[in-house]
Amino acid sequence: xxxxxxxxxxxxxxxxxxxxxxxxxxxxxxxxxxxxxxxxxxxxxxxxxxxxxxxxxxxxxxxxxxxxxxxxxxxxxxxxxxxxxxxxxxxxxxxxxxxxxxxxxxxxxxxxxxxxxxxxxxxxxxxxxxxxxxxxxxx
Numbered sequence: 334x335x336x337x338x339x340x341x342x343x344x345x346x347x348x349x350x351x352x353x354x355x356x357x358x359x360x361x362x363x364x365x366x367x368x369x370x371x372x373x374x375x376x377x378x379x380x381x382x383x384x385x386x387x388x389x390x391x392x393x394x395x396x397x398x399x400x401x402x403x404x405x406x407x408x409x410x411x412x413x414x415x416x417x418x419x420x421x422x423x424x425x426x427x428x429x430x431x432x433x434x435x436x437x438x439x440x441x442x443x444x445x446x447x448x449x450x451x452x453x454x455x456x457x458x459x460x461x462x463x464x465x466x467x468x469x470x471x472x
Contacts, residue, residue, distance in 0.1 A: 338413060344457050345450060346409050349422045352446075352459075353404035361390040368459045369451070378444070378466040399440070402428040416452040421445050432472070441470040 348367055355363030368374070368386040375383045381392050396402065407423035425443045432438040444467040448459045 341413055341418065341452075341457070342411050345411050345418060345420050345448075348450070348457050348459065349406060349409060349420065349446065349448065352462075353406060353424070356393055357403050359394065361394055364390060364393075368462070369453075372459055373461045375461070375463040379442070379464055381464075396428070399428040399430050400437075402426055418448075418450040418452075418457070420448045420450060422448070438472040440472065442466055443468045 351363060352367045355361060355367070364386050370386065372386055373383060374386060374389045376389070376392065377383055382388070384392070403426070405425045405427075407425070409420055409422045411418055411420045423443075423445055425441065428440045428442070430438050430440060445465045447463040447465060449461040450457050451460050
């Protein structure tokens, strides 16, 4: 591995982290620094839309009535091909909802974020992300 490849891998991993931090901290405009304006975000496996970053923000903000959530990103597989790349990041996402009794209920989901990426003058950006939900644990 040369220094350029190491740098690309670190930048792509940081980009995926930037996405999850924007979601987890409700700083949804941070999504604009992750995706191209015309990128496709596919949340269909979680019952959500296939949409653009701008249209995805309200969906994420109203995340099925959950009050809090926190992504945990595991291994990230990256395949580089010049100025394009593909990355698959494993995730676990615990989410907190209010139960009927007013107490907190913990829900968890796990899966993969698949990104098709392109190098831009502003660094790596995702042009397509598929949120592949693999499992769900409910109270």
